Amino acid sequence: MNVLQKLTSISSPGLTRSFTVSALNNAKYSCKLLVVGGGSGGCAIAAKFARHLKKDEVYILEPSEDHYFQPLWTLVGAGVKTVSQTRRQMKDVLPTKAKWLKDAAVSIEPKSNLVKTREGHEIQYEYLVVCAGLQNDYGKVPGLTEALKHPASGVSTIYAADYCSKTWSDLKSFKGGEVMFTYPDTPIKCPGAPQKIAYLADAYLRMSHVRSKSNLTYNTCLPVIFGVKKYAETLLKVVERKNIHVNYKTVLKEVRQDKREAVFRTTDDNKEVVLPYNMLHVTPPMKTPDFLRNNQDIADAAGFLEVDKYNLQHTRYPNIYGLGDCTNTPNSKTVAAVAKQLKVVETNLLSTMSRGAAHAQYDGYGACPLLTEYGKCVLAEFVYDGVPHETMPFNQAQESTIAYYMKKDLFPFLYWQFMVRGYYNGPEFVRRIINPLAK
Ligand SMILES: Cc1cc2nc3c(=O)[nH]c(=O)nc-3n(C[C@H](O)[C@H](O)[C@H](O)COP(=O)(O)OP(=O)(O)OC[C@H]3O[C@@H](n4cnc5c(N)ncnc54)[C@H](O)[C@@H]3O)c2cc1C
Structure with missing residues (x-):
């Protein structure tokens, strides 16, 4: 751990969370795992590692006050939901055993394991997960x-x-x-x-x-x-x-x-x-955020974090992993994809931490509930190369009422109750039970 731990712990009954003292400029922090971005991927992976590691060994760098379940914005546009139903306060969804730095990354120096922030701070990390999304x-x-x-x-x-x-x-x-x-x-x-x-x-x-x-x-x-x-x-x-x-x-x-x-x-x-x-x-x-897009050391020519499309580890820096929309994996950028990637990053990063190999593989899974009417939806599920990979025991290319209610009610429930807490890794377990014969 670093010398200058300029953090204050604020306690309230049943909850202990550490906040940065924003007045302190040019602070130097260090942590075992730094998660850049506290959206769908960042929140969930931080929750998982907050359980694997000791208190405050996980830092989350995230500038926003609010966390959104973005898939519901389509139904906001159609008058079925309100924006407030898609929002939670960031402080209520980030894991309490991790430190939240309410600040943004402006640069990553992967050779020195260092992230610099907008407020002028520096964070030294041992391991880094980049999940800063798309803007x-x-x-x-x-x-x-x-x-x-x-x-x-x-x-x-x-x-x-x-x-x-x-x-x-x-x-x-x-x-x-x-x-x-x-x-x-x-x-x-x-x-x-x-x-x-x-x-x-x-x-x-x-x-x-x-x-x-x-x-x-x-x-x-x-x-x-x-x-x-x-x-x-x-x-x-x-x-x-x-x-x-x-x-x-x-x-x-x-x-x-x-x-x-x-x-x-x-x-x-x-x-x-x-x-x-x-x-x-x-x-x-x-586009991806500037700190990533403009950094040829870690990004590809299009500005996406360059990771192996199967094990999600950075192609040049093995202590860096990527998750979600900001990586260059050729999958459909969805929360559904993030859910499936979470288990892969969790398994491989734990292995990397104990000097093992990154064997777990992401198959490119993504899902897209294509709303076609109020009350109808085509639940597209597929893996790399556009190969269908369905969960339900019926032909999901048909417009279905069940799929509509899954999109409107079940998925938000799974997200807030399980995914942001690091307990949901996609529907594979359901698929094996209800659709065992599917390839
Ligand atoms: C209209 C709409 C409809 C959608 N519908 C669906 C759907 O039906 N099904 C589905 O599965 N998915 C859907 N999605 C996609 C889904 O919301 C995203 O794929 C998912 O949120 C990606 O997660 P992420 O963690 O990669 O990025 P995000 O959840 O976007 O999180 C990125 C985080 O990084 C933070 N960040 C940005 N810059 C910095 C920085 N410099 N330093 C630190 N942090 C930073 C941001 O503040 C943000 O909190 C939809 C999205 C939209 C907008």
Whole structure:
């Protein structure tokens, strides 16, 4: 442990948590395990290691006051949930046996096992887990930030706590016209969400009797509706049933809020297309946080933490592991993927700590509950290379009511009660019991 442990312990009945004293600048801390990011992955892996290690051997570096269960933002946009139902205070979800430094990483020096923070502190670590997620890159689309901030612009996104309720208010006040949805040309989290909100918007506009006065268009950079063929076949039927026009290989480049125009570029022929809108739902471009993206020592050319796609260990620094959206593993970036990765990182990091090999392997599992109606959902589950890997004993490519309630009620329950506490590693155990014959 370090010389300058400038931390204060604050106790309350039944809870002991250590906080940093933010007034102390240029403090030097040291810990056995540093977890950078206290979101879905960080919270859960810290909880696991807080049980494996001694009190305060695990540090969590996380700047936010609030922790969100982001998958519910789609249902906020559709008026089924509220933002407050997706939020908990960070202090209530991080493990009490770990130290939370309410600060952000600005650089990692892997050769010296050192992380520098925004407040000017330094943290020496023995082992590091990086799980800093993906951030919205609004600046990449000129006019987008202003349009999102303007309350009457008709422009919103379910991809942010600040704007997902705006999608719902835009839908409620919509009286007919052009409704646009977008999918950007960067990796994004939950690649199904941009079309889920289009399907729910269609369903709501039908219920509110304005669908016949509206045209819905889904503009996606991709050449297909969904990357896994089995589910794409169903989704193409949904698109047809709902009469949603799909523009493939089409990317949003600018929002002209004053004229209510969206400027797109087609990727095949690089042509500019200007489309008018009355309501625009944007899935923003995304990027990893600066401290990671700009560090060629630990990141790949695209700015993602470079790990082995199976054992999740850094390819050059064996005392560093990656978890969740910020790694370069070619899986679908979802909480479902994080859950499956947790056990792999736990097993391999424990092994690394005792000088063993990192044998546990992540199979690329990810899941995407594709909401198609209020009350219907296609529960896509798959592993690397888009191979379906289903849990339920029925064909999950069919729209199902059970899957809808799993998404709306069961998954949030599992998340808050088990996953953030480090007790949920995905549905594999359920799958083995209820679907034993599946490959
Ligand atoms: C609209 C939407 C719908 C979704 N739907 C689904 C779904 O249906 N199913 C599903 O499984 N997944 C879904 N997801 C994806 C899921 O929420 C993410 O994949 C998951 O949260 C990733 O976890 P993470 O820990 O990698 O990142 P996050 O949970 O985003 O956490 C990253 C943390 O890192 C912190 N951080 C950032 N920069 C720094 C820094 N410099 N220093 C320290 N900490 C930092 C952040 O504050 C944050 O707390 C959805 C996401 C969205 C937005």
